[in-house]
Amino acid sequence: MVIIPATTGQMGVLPGHVATIAELKPGVLSVHEGNDVKKYFVSSGFAFIHANSYADIIAVEAVPVDQIDSAAVQKGLADFTQKLNTATTDLEKAEAQIGIDVHSALNAAITG
């Protein structure tokens, strides 16, 4: 089973799942094979679940969760929270919000 971080929420995919295309948000993708779980953090992207029970995950960056540096995540979260407060244009606010979203998701991945 695979749990994918879709924009609509965590989505569990088992063999036989209906063919779906899901947009992913920054978050943890966990692959469960029996009792073995592998967790990857995907930066964003898409998941294509095909009718023949194959799923393709398309992401610009996907890293094993144990490669994430906790100190860098905390610093990033603090920096972007600060940036959101000082942002003036819509674009700056959007960039700051993206920073907060990604770092919050990274934080949840390492503490979850």
Add this chain to the structure above:
Amino acid sequence: MASNAAVPFWRAAGMTYITYSNICANLVRNCLKEPHKSEVLSREKVHFAFSVWKEGKPLKPVTRLDSPQE
């Protein structure tokens, strides 16, 4: 039938999906432990041309060069 359902905040701010996705990827790359971080920093370099179309003709293309902040 086009719906006016809520668009993601980044699109409302004028950002395209590619830009959003690349920003997310760069943020993730900067939060990695060494040695993985040095390995992936070379992927941060992006070069693409962006053209706005008006009345069926492309206007002058804008080239975006995103290189790592360091």
